[in-house]
Amino acid sequence: MAHAPLKPGAAFAFRKTMTVAEQAMFTGISGNLGGLYVDAVRARKVGAANMVAFELAVGGLASTCLSQLGGPTRRIGSIALNFAAPVIVGESVEARAEIVSVDGDDAVCRVTCTLSPSGATVVDGTATLVPFAKG
Template sequence: MTLSRPETGQSVTFRKTMSVAEQGFFTGISGNLGGLYVDRRQAQAQGLADMAVFELAAGALFTTALARLAGPGWRIEAISYRFARAIVLGETVAATATVAHTNGTLTCLLSGMIGEDEVIAGEARMAPVRVAEDV
């Protein structure tokens, strides 16, 4: 099977406003009940306008951009993020994945913007899906 492969420089952006609904779902998935994420008063006491968005929930937006960029037959092999600041509920994150280079895998640079500010930076490597062979 031959996989289609995006070209170097090609990018996809996925935008989403982070809401209380996502916060609730991620709390249920992760079990994280940290006050910064689930208690508005605690978050405001730390100087935030509202509760902080779970970093991995914000980072998950890149999975949509990566899937749309690479297409079927590709999976995330490795991913890393750096968060410049806390993201709060109600902010819209524009998650962009850009192909940096291709070989047997795809290496993509990740940039998460809120307005003109880059709040997330990272890198992902996409690999072809391989089915485990019977032993």
């Protein structure tokens, strides 16, 4: 299957508010019952304004951007994310991915997640898009 060409500089951004309902769904998916994530009272005891959004749920917003950049024939081959600061349930996050280099059918992307509207970076890292099937 032919793969659409990838070009350095191509970018896509996606914004979403991290909601209580989605926090509950991610709890069910992950099985993570950590107090910071499921108990607002516990989270407040350590200085958070509310429950902390799951880091992987926040970082996972970047998968929407990567999917848009890679198209229907590519998948995430690797991803490395650094979580600079917590996101509180109820905050809005803008995820962004940009292709920084292309090697054949693979593309290395820069990934960032920032709080909206402040612009504070909460996640940064890299991901590599690879063909779903070689050939």
